[in-house]
Amino acid sequence: MTGIRLTAPAPGWAIDADVVVVGSGVAGLTTALRCAAAGLATVVVTKARLDDGSTRWAQGGIAAALGEGDTPEQHLDDTLVAGAGLCDETAVRTLVTEGPDAVRRLIGTGAHFDTTDTGAIALTREGGHHRRRIAHAGGDATGAEISRALVGAVRSAALRTIENALVLDLLTDAEGRTEGVTLHVMGEGQHDGVGAVHAPAVVLATGGMGQVFSATTNPPVSTGDGVALALRAGAEVSDLEFVQFHPTVLFLGADSEGQQPLVSEAVRGEGAHLVDASGTRFMLGQHELAELAPRDIVAKAITRQMHLRGTEHMYLDARHFGAAMWEQRFPTILAACRAHGIDPVTQPVPVAPAAHYASGGVRTDLRGRTTVPGLYACGEVACTGVHGANRLASNSLLEGLVFAERIAADIVAGPRADPGTAGRAPVVNPAGTHTVPLLTAESRTAIQRIMTRGAGVIRSAGSLATAAEELEALQRAAAAADEDGPKDAVPGVEAWEATNLLLVSRVLVAAAREREETRGCHWREDRPDRDDAAWRRHLVVRITPDRQPFVSSTDSAAFPPVRPRDPADPTDTALSAGLRNHPADAPEEP
Secondary structure (H helix, E strand, O other): OOOEEEOOOOOOOEEEOOEEEEOOOHHHHHHHHHHHHOOOOEEEEOOOOOOOOHHHHOOOOEEOOOOOOOOHHHHHHHHHHHOOOOOOHHHHHHHHHHHHHHHHHHHHHOOOOOEOOOOOEOEEOOOOOOOOOEEOOOOOOHHHHHHHHHHHHHHHOOOEEEOOEEEEEEEEOOOOOEEEEEEEEOOOOOOOEEEEEEOOEEEEOOOOOHHHOOEEOOOOOOOOHHHHHHHHOOOOEEOOOOEEEEEEEEOOOOOOOEEOOEOOHHHHHOOOEEEOOOOOEOOOOOOOOHHHOOHHHHHHHHHHHHHHHOOOOEEEEOHHHHHHHHHHHOHHHHHHHHHOOOOOOOOOEEEEEEEEEEOOEEEOOOOOEOOOOOEEEOHHHEEOOOOOOOOOOOHHHHHHHHHHHHHHHHHHHOOOOOOOOOOOOOEOOOOOOEEEOOOOOOHHHHHHHHHHHHHOOOEOHHHHHHHHHHHHHHHHHHHHHHHHOOOOOOOOHHHHHHHHHHHHHHHHHHHHHHOOOOEOOEOEOOOOOOOHHHHOOOEEEEEOOOOOEEEEEEOOOOOOOOOOOOOOOOOOOOOOOOEEEOOOOOOOOO
16 A cells, blocks of 8 residues: 545545445446346446546447457457557457457347348448447447446436546555545535545446546546556556557647547548548558558558648548438537538548547456455556557447456455445544645646647657656645645645646656557657567556655566455565566665
């Protein structure tokens, strides 16, 4: 344990449960429904409304070997290739083997996918897939339909939910086992202000951290809260340097910040072309799949063309679709483009890469267990080893679905606690606890600009070193303000989010500085080649009690077993077995 917590008031209220799920996307709601169906008292905590998570924004679809002639083995092969040598094959095999039935169970929950004239599930292709295996709904509104079905099921089951609640920190018992979370509820309701949910199992399904960067496809709530909580609780995170930049995000101007409209890869899957201002296709000859190459390859190709031509964007040309196809197959994207003055029916669409998906996250085993006893992670907040150095298109919803079911099965099969965790009261402020100096709300923009300049699509030793120095300066300034008083930053949602963003950014940059190669969506212009001999391994980071990132590495592309720390042994601070300190001159373990 690190003994680090956010500066926050003590909980003024508490409720009891068997399991608390933090997040309301496909991962969180699937876990909650399975746990509740098994008779566990389940509470869902979500930062906004139940249907406001990242799942709702997913356009393309969910990948699974559902089509005639397709097999899990072919899906596995495409996933391994996209992952650039860093996928854990056991985790991928679990995903693709269990995926088709998991999708069918999702349909049983009430999700309606688009179908062909014969009633079969309609399937399309996306980047990196050699077969049509992407199931979609509402043309390009797959996430919205999945969210609708799962939210409806949660409400029908009368699950207890706490909306508009920002999770703060993990609660533990006197021996260090998970005993719930603290959270802050925003606005009026049954609960308000800082409180707690007491439960012996906590599932983080908090989504991504795209708001680390200035321009992202992620909603404003994606501030890395789950990763930050896990780091403060002493958990290991892995592969955080691999942030996928989606190649085709609607370009709204060089100074545009915040959430940007996504132009789904499915548009290319249906035959759209990437072109420069003269109309020349530039992906031909660069990859056997041309525009449908894996996302890291397409994003790099677009960025190279932008630098070569001295422009800020390229174009996606789908005028040959015609009005009817745009209106029926991609109504959401059509409306978004037209809202910004662009008509894809008659014009090429200006596009540029933007931060999209975190391939890394809180390291888990195949049952979603982290290195903290009782703490689970699922979905984009987790790192199961499935995505490697670059996520294959539309594997994200499937990963959330498959591993949510596995987490629920593990919790249900585990030892049952008495309702309300009787006999193991959580320790709100254990001995040795120290709080993190909070950042001001204005620091959020500063962090985003630092990260975009230094750790964006293209990185180098120099840019990353500058980013690390500037982030460290923000932390020092916050600490100085905290010591001198009066405090510039007071506890509240904006300060907590900015503080979480800073922690996640520092860990991401620390990992990116260590990985001295180009692999997947980690592009080092000073180290342009992939180096399997030295770097076909995972970087694992945790935070020391003095709030510094401590980097270790695995011995291979396979994940070593996740070894939870022994709560009964206060001296047990070692990393999981199979990891080694990295670099060689790293400081001794605290």
